[in-house]
Amino acid sequence: MDQRLKSELTRQLILNESFKLFYENGFKTTSVDKIMKATNLTKGAFYHHFENKKALGLAVIGLKLQKRVYEAMVAPLYGSGDALEILKTIFSVRLKSFTVYEKQHGCPANNFINEIGDQEFAYQNALKRIIEEWKSALVYVLDRGKTEGSVRKDICSKSVAVYLISAFEGVRGLRKLYDNDLILDEYISGLSLYIKQISAS
Amino acid sequence: MDQRLKSELTRQLILNESFKLFYENGFKTTSVDKIMKATNLTKGAFYHHFENKKALGLAVIGLKLQKRVYEAMVAPLYGSGDALEILKTIFSVRLKSFTVYEKQHGCPANNFINEIGDQEFAYQNALKRIIEEWKSALVYVLDRGKTEGSVRKDICSKSVAVYLISAFEGVRGLRKLYDNDLILDEYISGLSLYIKQISAS
DNA sequence: TAAATTATATACTAGGTAGTATGTTTTTTT
DNA sequence: AAAAAAACATACTACCTAGTATATAATTTA
Missing domain, CATH: 1.10.10.60 (Homeodomain-like)
Incomplete structure (x- = not known):
């Protein structure tokens, strides 16, 4: 070959x-x-x-992990359609469609962040890049929503982006503790309230 | 002795x-x-x-960790004062008052949850108890707020509780990646929007 | 005060760990 | 086809790991 x-x-x-x-x-x-x-x-x-295990870790984060987050959570944000509908899809619909395996083991990115995000500068940086890429895409779609009139103009896109990401990653950790989706349903209900708050009208 | x-x-x-x-x-x-x-x-x-390392882990979670979470995040919720002010204090003011050490290493409970929350039933249960205790206290203060007229009566207390906890734990993980408080400030700004949404008037 | 019990120390086992040194096999280049 | 290089295998080192066996020291009980 x-x-x-x-x-x-x-x-x-x-x-x-x-x-x-x-x-x-x-x-x-x-x-x-x-x-x-x-x-x-x-x-x-x-x-x-x-070269060593650290190099493998960085390659997994920079290649595999980043690609997965991009495809699942970032790329859809640059698609067409109502901004708030896209947010709902990504942050709630997607969540419920995870397999039991994915619900049990949480978010791969969040797992890395919590396990080694405080250990090595190189890991920190590689993981930060993923979060920043995600955050930028969220800011983009929120700003687009403002332009199109679906999102309130007086909210700070960056803040909303961070709050959305935080809650999502947080609940993917919490879900590990349970053997049913109740906590996810509560999260989704809590999220919909938040999305209402940022919507115009 | x-x-x-x-x-x-x-x-x-x-x-x-x-x-x-x-x-x-x-x-x-x-x-x-x-x-x-x-x-x-x-x-x-x-x-x-x-008996072994597992027993130690369960003791640390059930004694040390639970006590810390109770004192910092649960007990204040049963205190007197405006419900929404208490929430703001716990979920944002407290966050900024953490030491660099605490910001760098994240939330002890969230670290445990993400590291071993999917590994052993015994760990799962011990950690779940902490979250449920916290959630109950949040539901209590939100319900009190409803009674007193400061919190909207049409919101689901449990959902808001879960969303608040999720976002808090999420951002404590994210903060590990950075060497400044920008992300915390953005989270706090995002949170204040959420608290506005659940407030009556 | 002697015996029993509790608290701690020392020395060990069997297996896992990252990484290295040095092979052998396969593919490419000359 | 011979030489070189790349891809992979085998065998090893030094160290860390949870846990055990057994000793000694301190305290309590009889």
């Missing part, structure tokens, strides 16, 4: 298995051994593709 | 040092060895006072 392609496939395999194991068991307690056992490859392959 | 007292002091010392190390470095990566080094005692003492 073409060496370039084979190498890239292996790299992606390691990144994917890492993401999965980090998500299920945490970053710090997932060992390189466990990851490579999941890939059916060995340590030699790992250290050929990554 | 009285043996009862001495034993209790040792137990509390272990619990306190554990809490601190769990807070700074996480639960799973804080070893019994590190804890006992911090206490200047040895492993023999540890396993005399605790």
Whole structure:
């Protein structure tokens, strides 16, 4: 097989298995051994593709995680349609459509943030980039809403963006403690009140 | 020295040092060895006072953590004064008064929730108790506000409680990524909008 | 005061950890 | 086809991990 392609496939395999194991068991307690056992490859392959575990962590955050957040939470914000409807879809409809697995293990980004967001500057920065990208998209859609007359002009877009992200990440943590969706339903009801508050009219 | 007292002091010392190390470095990566080094005692003492690390974790959550949350976030809700003023104080004023250390490492409860809230039923339950106690107090103060006419009667207290807790815990995680309070200020501004929405008049 | 109990210390086990050194195999280049 | 380089495997090191076994010191009880 073409060496370039084979190498890239292996790299992606390691990144994917890492993401999965980090998500299920945490970053710090997932060992390189466990990851490579999941890939059916060995340590030699790992250290050929990554300098060390920290480099792997940064690659998972900067590639896999960032891409997932972008596709699920950021890109839809740049789509067409009523601004407030888009917000409702992203912050509540999406939430209910998660699988049990996703509800149980919370938000991958939030897990990383809470586990290693206070440990290493490099991790901090990589994670910050994801949040800032998300925040910018929210500010964009809120400003658009203001222009189109659906969003109140006297609210601060940045503040609303931060409050929306905070509540979303917060409840994805809380949901881990329960075995049903009650807390999600309450969150959604609480959120709809907030969206009403920022809507014009 | 009285043996009862001495034993209790040792137990509390272990619990306190554990809490601190769990807070700074996480639960799973804080070893019994590190804890006992911090206490200047040895492993023999540890396993005399605790059956294993899991029992220690549950004790830290059920005693230290629950007490801290109760004193800082729950008890004030049962105090006198305007309901909405109490909410503002707890969810925004308090936030700004945290030390750099507390801002950097986030919310101890949220850290536990995100690290081990999806791992063991026993941890889940111990953490759930803390959240439910907090939620109940919030529902109490919101209902009181309704009675006194300061809070809108058509809002669901439980939903507002969950949304308030979610946003608070969420932003305490996000703050880890930054080295200044901008995100906290934005959160507070976003929160004040929410409190306006639930206020009568 | 002697015996029993409690509190703590020391030394150990079995297994997990990140990372390295050095192989062998596969692919590419000359 | 030979040489070089890349991809991966195997075997290792030094250290950390939870937990145990057993000793000693301090305190309480008989």
